[in-house]
Amino acid sequence: MKFGICVASSFVLLTALACSKAPSTETIETVTPESVEKIVETIDPTVKKLIDASLKSTHAYDITESLTTEIGPRLAGSEAEARARKWAEEKFLALGFSNVKTEAFVIEGWERGIESAAIVSPYPQQLYVTSLGGSVATPEAGITAPVAFFESFEALKNAPEGGLDGKIVYITGKMEKAINGAGYGPANMKRRSGATEAAKRGAVAVLIRSVGTDSHRFPHTGQMRYGDEKKIPIGAVSAPDADQLDRIFASGKDVEISLTMTPKAVGQQTSGNVVGEIVGSEKPEEIIVIGAHLDSWDLGTGAIDDGAGVGIVMGAAKVLMESGLKPKRTIRVVLFGSEEVGLLGARAYAEQHANELDQHFVATESDFGAERVYSIQAGAGDANINLTKEMAPHFKSLGIEFVEGVTTGGPDIIPMAAAGVPAIRLNQDGTDYFDLHHTPDDTFDKIDPDAMAQNVAAYTIFIWLASETDKKFREE
Numbered sequence: 001m002k003f004g005i006c007v008a009s010s011f012v013l014l015t016a017l018a019c020s021k022a023p024s025t026e027t028i029e030t031v032t033p034e035s036v037e038k039i040v041e042t043i044d045p046t047v048k049k050l051i052d053a054s055l056k057s058t059h060a061y062d063i064t065e066s067l068t069t070e071i072g073p074r075l076a077g078s079e080a081e082a083r084a085r086k087w088a089e090e091k092f093l094a095l096g097f098s099n100v101k102t103e104a105f106v107i108e109g110w111e112r113g114i115e116s117a118a119i120v121s122p123y124p125q126q127l128y129v130t131s132l133g134g135s136v137a138t139p140e141a142g143i144t145a146p147v148a149f150f151e152s153f154e155a156l157k158n159a160p161e162g163g164l165d166g167k168i169v170y171i172t173g174k175m176e177k178a179i180n181g182a183g184y185g186p187a188n189m190k191r192r193s194g195a196t197e198a199a200k201r202g203a204v205a206v207l208i209r210s211v212g213t214d215s216h217r218f219p220h221t222g223q224m225r226y227g228d229e230k231k232i233p234i235g236a237v238s239a240p241d242a243d244q245l246d247r248i249f250a251s252g253k254d255v256e257i258s259l260t261m262t263p264k265a266v267g268q269q270t271s272g273n274v275v276g277e278i279v280g281s282e283k284p285e286e287i288i289v290i291g292a293h294l295d296s297w298d299l300g301t302g303a304i305d306d307g308a309g310v311g312i313v314m315g316a317a318k319v320l321m322e323s324g325l326k327p328k329r330t331i332r333v334v335l336f337g338s339e340e341v342g343l344l345g346a347r348a349y350a351e352q353h354a355n356e357l358d359q360h361f362v363a364t365e366s367d368f369g370a371e372r373v374y375s376i377q378a379g380a381g382d383a384n385i386n387l388t389k390e391m392a393p394h395f396k397s398l399g400i401e402f403v404e405g406v407t408t409g410g411p412d413i414i415p416m417a418a419a420g421v422p423a424i425r426l427n428q429d430g431t432d433y434f435d436l437h438h439t440p441d442d443t444f445d446k447i448d449p450d451a452m453a454q455n456v457a458a459y460t461i462f463i464w465l466a467s468e469t470d471k472k473f474r475e476e
Contacts, residue, residue: 046325047394047461053319054457060315061449063091064308064370068301068444075298076338077109077269084294088274088310088335095318097276097333105348107338109269110134112298113262117207117237120144120256123248128238129207130219130299131263132191133341136231142260143168143205143233149249153190156197165202168257169194172209172246174239181368181430187211191236192225199229205259206234209242214435217241221297221438223341233261271295271337273345278317280330280467287330287356288466289363289421290316290459291412293339300442304433308447308455309366310335316459327467329361336412339367343411350415360421362466362473365410366455369436370447371429373458375403379423384473388424391465398457403427422473426458 043051067087074084085102092100110133117129145168150156152173171194175187190208198206210220219238237245248255274294280286292309296302313333320327336345350357362384376395378388392402408414409423417423436442466473 043397044394046464050319050323050460050464051397051457053323054316054460055453057315057319057453057456058449059318060311060452060456061447063314064303064311064447064452065444066091067310068303068307072301073298074294074296074302075111076295076341076344077107077266077271078298081271081295081337085272085274085337088294091314092274092276095314096321097317098279099277100275102272102274103349103352104270104272105337105344106268107271107341107344109266110341111264111266113137113264115235115261117235117257117259119248120258122253122255127241127257128217128219129235129259129261130221131261132221132234132236133223133297134226135195135224135234135261135263137262137264138205138233138260140262142258144256144258145204147255147257148203149255153194153197156194159201161200162202164198167203168205168207168259169198169203170207170245172242174209175211175213175434177213177431177434179374179429179431180427181433183213184211184434188222191222193227195224195232195234196227196229199232203232205232207257207259208234208236210236210238212239212434212437212439213432214439215239216435216439216441218439218441221299233259235259235261271345273337273349274335276333278321278327278331280328281326282328284330285359286361287332287359288361288463289332289334289413289416290463291334291336291363291365291410292367293337293345293412294335295338295340296442297340297438299438299440300436301444302442303444304369304436304442304446305438306339306367307444308370308452312366312370312452312455312459315456316463319456319460320464325464327464329467331463331467339412343414346412346415350419354419357416357419357421360416362422362424363409363413363416364424364426364462365412366426366459367410367412368428368430369433370452370455371432372451372454373398373400373426373428375401375427377403377405377407377425377427379409379417379473380406381422381475383471383475384422384424387469387471387473390471391462394461394465395458398454400426400458420474424462424473426455426462428455
């Protein structure tokens with residue numbers, strides 16, 4: 001019977017969540033078949049139907065497999081990203097979405113080149129390195145220079161200006177794992193601003209410990225930013241290579257490194273957001289946005305970041321279509337372009353839809369991998385918090401609880417949220433997300449289809465509940 005399947009599936013999901021890592025401040029209740037059955041008995045029949053259909057569906061998994069296999073890496077502004085937009089339009093149409101279109105915008109393109117690094121002395125050996133997105137190149141012959149060690153970005157920032165003339169700056173500092181990825185912001189400072197701070201002090205190049213939590217010999221790329229200082233090249237070395245450098249510096253030895261990187265700016269390129277809709281049956285002008293980003297970095301195939309999100313949001317909308325239910329409000333699925341290089345698609349969307357943002361009922365994004373959703377979180381405002389809390393019990397059978405705190409809904413929702421669009425977030429377990437993030441190891445085989453199905457269930461019931469409520473997330 002369907003009821004039995006729903007209970008069993010929910011028990012598996014809740015048990016898996018209870019066994020996963022969580023912050024020490026959170027307490028996860030013991031899960032028993034009886035407690036799950038009690039929850040399921042109280043679920044609204046329509047919500048139960050959608051959960052059951054979502055847990056059986058393979059749409060998200062199939063969509064993600066298609067994207068990562070048929071397109072592969074999708075660097076912002078590249079020919080591959082253009083093929084991904086065409087793929088997305090065709091996939092939307094094949095799945096039965098309405099009003100399918102690409103909304104183009106222009107970005108400054110960048111391409112990776114040759115990448116090599118090696119310790120010249122005291123112990124000659126190769127290092128695994130990758131350029132950071134937006135970095136300038138070294139001279140064609142490379143750079144060979146003594147290395148200045150900094151234990152953290154803060155240590156570099158606090159160093160006096162000058163004194164590093166002709167040196168390569170190396171910044172270490174490990175990122176801590178957390179279910180919500182809390183370690184990413186602090187660890188990312190060296191990636192984002194390391195080149196600017198090093199240039200202020202006369203350095204000729206920068207190497208950083210990769211911003212990640214793995215111990216694999218894969219360097220993590222990601223976007224960097226230049227300030228007003230001279231532009232110098234910046235790359236990231238893998239965690240084991242960073243460990244090697246840390247040990248050498250701890251021994252008191254001087255280090256010299258050779259570095260060659262040949263990325264280049266390629267001028268203005270076309271990017272775009274791809275949109276598909278389920279048009280609302282009663283209030284079509286009121287828009288519920290669920291999004292993910294279509295682009296990826298070029299080292300892996302962009303499965304975790306963010307092919308999984310593409311599959312989840314498209315898959316959830318498809319499950320709702322197949323249910324026969326007719327949402328009152330329009331469900332708009334947005335696949336954002338050029339997220340990785342500065343939320344450029346998100347900014348373009350907010351600008352291009354500025355005259356209708358007041359009709360955006362609520363927005364959220366799936367962009368944190370494919371592990372299970374463990375909580376639902378509201379954006380700013382009492383109306384949003386109250387309505388999200390009211391909806392939260394419908395998610396309990398999936399192991400999802402309401403958590404306090406204000407969300408912006410996901411990276412690509414930030415510009416909309418800043419313009420007043422209400423946001424919520426279905427928070428995924430990101431404990432291991434940064435093991436794969438922005439590396440060659442971000443590939444389709446890392447996705448757990450059962451965990452992905454739980455995500456689909458969460459998004460499906462959210463868009464249904466949001467489409468039917470008589471209340472509002474937005475303050476009156």
